[in-house]
Amino acid sequence: MNIESIKFEGASFTHEGQDPVLMNAEFEFPMNQIIWVKADEGAGKSSLLQILAGLQLPQSGKFLINGENVMDMTFEEFLPYRLQIGYAFDYGGLINNKTIFENLMLPILYHKILPADQAAERVNEMIKHFDIAKYANERPAHVPGRVRKLACLMRSLVLKPQVLLLDDSSVGLGQDSVYAFVEYIDKLRKEGSLKHVFMTSYDDKFMSLFDYQIVHLDGGQLYFQEVAPEKRVVHL
16 A cells, blocks of 8 residues: 555644644645654644544545545545554653554554564664663563654654654654654665655754655645755754
8 A cells, every 4th residue: 555645635623622733734745754843833834744644634624645535534444545654742651561663563563564573673673773672571661762753753653654744753762862863763664664754853963864854834824835955954
């Protein structure tokens, strides 16, 4: 299931008692890019990523993936797309009574993506890359916050998704972990499995490690801002 296009047609989404996140938004997202989603604080960047993940849906209009309206899909119909979308929001998503290794194995085994031995090989390769082997058999509550955040990010990547949604992913990471994470995203993009990345961040230095374009969320509307190469990559 290749994800070729993501689009809003007249899409509106509002949290009760708050300003609209989307208001009759008409927007086709740039694909095969790293997109930095920017907006004022509280404007709904996290909610936008949750919509793109299928975790929330617009109250009206259309949310189209490959021209198909996600709002009309059953859970089973959306699942093939869902398996191609990885997301990480803050420190959430880890299961407290499972080890870091088990948390990373779980999505692969639950969805029967790989046999157990191949799943373990993939997870161990990630653990080695991120240099957290000594924490692999510890539960999330017993590891440093940096490792817990890394595990959340790693789990968003473990299925090798086509679409990656990251909400303030650099928060809580040390510099070495930041570089390891950026290198792993670059590796997956070069392999061709990871195609479309949407990120929010207040960390200009972190974003300078990527070759990005910008989408602004403002007043319930989305706007594309093309960024010249010489203005977007300024390494630490």
